[in-house]
Amino acid sequence: MKISVxxxxxxxxxxxxxxxxxxxxxxxxxxxYFLHVMITMLFFAFVGEAWNIIxxxxxxxxxxxxxxxxxxxxxxxxxxxxxxxxxxxxGILIGGAAAIVLSLITGLxxxxxxxxxxxxxxxxxxxxxxxxxxxxxxxxxGAEGVTVPYKGNSLLYLQFLSKAPYYYIALALMLLxxxxxxxxxxxxLGHYLVAINQNQDAAEAVGVNSVRAKxxxxxxxxxxxxxxxxxxxxxxxxxxxxxxxxxxxxxEFALIAIVGGVGTxxxxxxxxxxxxxxxxxxxxxxxxxxxGVHLIVYGGLLIAVVMFKPEGLIxxxxxxxxxxxxxxxxxxx
Amino acid sequence: MVFRIVIWERKLGGGSSLLLEVQNLSKRFxxxxxxxxxxxxxxxxxxxxxxxxxGAGKTTVFNLITGVYPPDSGAxxxxxxxxxxxxxxxxxxxxxxxxFQIAQPFREMTALKNVMxxxxxxxxxxxxxxxxxxxxxxxxxxxxxxxILAKELTAIDQRRLEVARALATDPRLLLLDETMAxxxxxxxxxxxxxxxxxxxxxxxxxxxxxxxxxxxxxxKRIIVLDYGTKIAEGKAEDIRSNENVIxxxxxxxxxxxxxx
Numbered sequence: 001m002k003i004s005v006x007x008x009x010x011x012x013x014x015x016x017x018x019x020x021x022x023x024x025x026x027x028x029x030x031x032x033y034f035l036h037v038m039i040t041m042l043f044f045a046f047v048g049e050a051w052n053i054i055x056x057x058x059x060x061x062x063x064x065x066x067x068x069x070x071x072x073x074x075x076x077x078x079x080x081x082x083x084x085x086x087x088x089x090x091g092i093l094i095g096g097a098a099a100i101v102l103s104l105i106t107g108l109x110x111x112x113x114x115x116x117x118x119x120x121x122x123x124x125x126x127x128x129x130x131x132x133x134x135x136x137x138x139x140x141x142g143a144e145g146v147t148v149p150y151k152g153n154s155l156l157y158l159q160f161l162s163k164a165p166y167y168y169i170a171l172a173l174m175l176l177x178x179x180x181x182x183x184x185x186x187x188x189l190g191h192y193l194v195a196i197n198q199n200q201d202a203a204e205a206v207g208v209n210s211v212r213a214k215x216x217x218x219x220x221x222x223x224x225x226x227x228x229x230x231x232x233x234x235x236x237x238x239x240x241x242x243x244x245x246x247x248x249x250x251x252e253f254a255l256i257a258i259v260g261g262v263g264t265x266x267x268x269x270x271x272x273x274x275x276x277x278x279x280x281x282x283x284x285x286x287x288x289x290x291x292g293v294h295l296i297v298y299g300g301l302l303i304a305v306v307m308f309k310p311e312g313l314i315x316x317x318x319x320x321x322x323x324x325x326x327x328x329x330x331x332x333x
Numbered sequence: 334m335v336f337r338i339v340i341w342e343r344k345l346g347g348g349s350s351l352l353l354e355v356q357n358l359s360k361r362f363x364x365x366x367x368x369x370x371x372x373x374x375x376x377x378x379x380x381x382x383x384x385x386x387x388g389a390g391k392t393t394v395f396n397l398i399t400g401v402y403p404p405d406s407g408a409x410x411x412x413x414x415x416x417x418x419x420x421x422x423x424x425x426x427x428x429x430x431x432x433f434q435i436a437q438p439f440r441e442m443t444a445l446k447n448v449m450x451x452x453x454x455x456x457x458x459x460x461x462x463x464x465x466x467x468x469x470x471x472x473x474x475x476x477x478x479x480x481i482l483a484k485e486l487t488a489i490d491q492r493r494l495e496v497a498r499a500l501a502t503d504p505r506l507l508l509l510d511e512t513m514a515x516x517x518x519x520x521x522x523x524x525x526x527x528x529x530x531x532x533x534x535x536x537x538x539x540x541x542x543x544x545x546x547x548x549x550x551x552x553k554r555i556i557v558l559d560y561g562t563k564i565a566e567g568k569a570e571d572i573r574s575n576e577n578v579i580x581x582x583x584x585x586x587x588x589x590x591x592x593x
Contacts, residue, residue: 192453198439206499207430
């Protein structure tokens, strides 16, 4: 990518830059609760990007990504708990490696299947992991869950007393996810994944090893999702199998990308920035009086998108963004 | 009436001009013997025709050669190496590429990206794949439509696109499955000259075709299948007067037509 002065004087350059600068300075102004909402938005944008690689580009509807998420979360917490290992190593390296191993097993078992059968079998893998961690009580504490051992303000242990550091890590994760996705999209692998998604037989006929391409996509997705799990555990300080390995979480990863727009770099970001606040605010305002109303709002949004804009909101948002850019450059001339 | 069937005989020893040798190939689907003990070969730079009535097993032969499914028995030697049982992407890496009877482009991709997907077989570099794809698109006269989505191309352009996508993989052997079905006579002529151009690049072609006029003019040698069995093989002029072929495929009308 060429970067010149001109890149920043045209709206195409300075508008994204302005967004980024606003995001960078946001923690200085936002009250704690809104900062928390922002963190979940950035964080879910990241795990949505991770899902998007296998679910969007390769078109393999994975409903088991929570399995990788849980490994990242449990890797971080349990290894700190038992051996005082930093979550950078325990969660991201060891948990991430475990997620990659699980992705290889998943690939071996599930890539023979396609369509709904693939989705169902990945769902089963998530459930197997959930039940395993639920039942190995001696090691994992089962349904009681585990609390992150308190270490005070420590970058090494990925624990902070204020929300701002978590915010910046979440922002960095989202940008990392977008960058990796963008890199894949531009590469041969990205072309292959889209080709497999559109017509696997035709792709095989022109020399695409579809199993290998899908496997790489799943493993990258698994590793990134595990990093997400580590971050989640360190941010919330508590994990239990029903949530981190839960089907609800797997579905949420998928929804964020589907609502925003599958197979695009910006899709999961748009999906997360719309769905997360909707979920958080309805939960905050209505959660106490009407339990579960946020789920109705969530479901309603999903139905609306699937019915009226099946390619995701990126269609509208992209058009709006283009229009905005034209408006800005029009004013200049 | 004089007719002669030239039965292909396996060349012994250094017969290296054979690119593809199909030896005693058989495939059964349940109660249907789709291909039965089939023997044939394709020489380097040849345009070999494969004809026969519907359900004769022509597409199955393509599917066996490209590895869509493994044969029940028999061998497929490509450049001396047995490739029977390889997966489709592996046969493509070896240098065999095919088009489909019903065009199967990547519908939501532009023409250029479609062909780039093929070009990526020989290079991981995006710019190089793009250059190669543009070159091939020009070769099949689709250069001006490279930025159009495949699904928006006409059926004929979609077939051209499929040929381009296959050519981008640098095949030694190209299998064309009814590329000309539904073309008018002008389009047919364009397709014929394209196929000749492909052959002139040093690529061997095997084509399944129903447009008898076309295949007779393109192919020096034709194989006729019926119920999965080879019923004739030989030069075009011999095939068209072969009693079995007329009975199974060309029909009595055709006999009357050529007598006149």
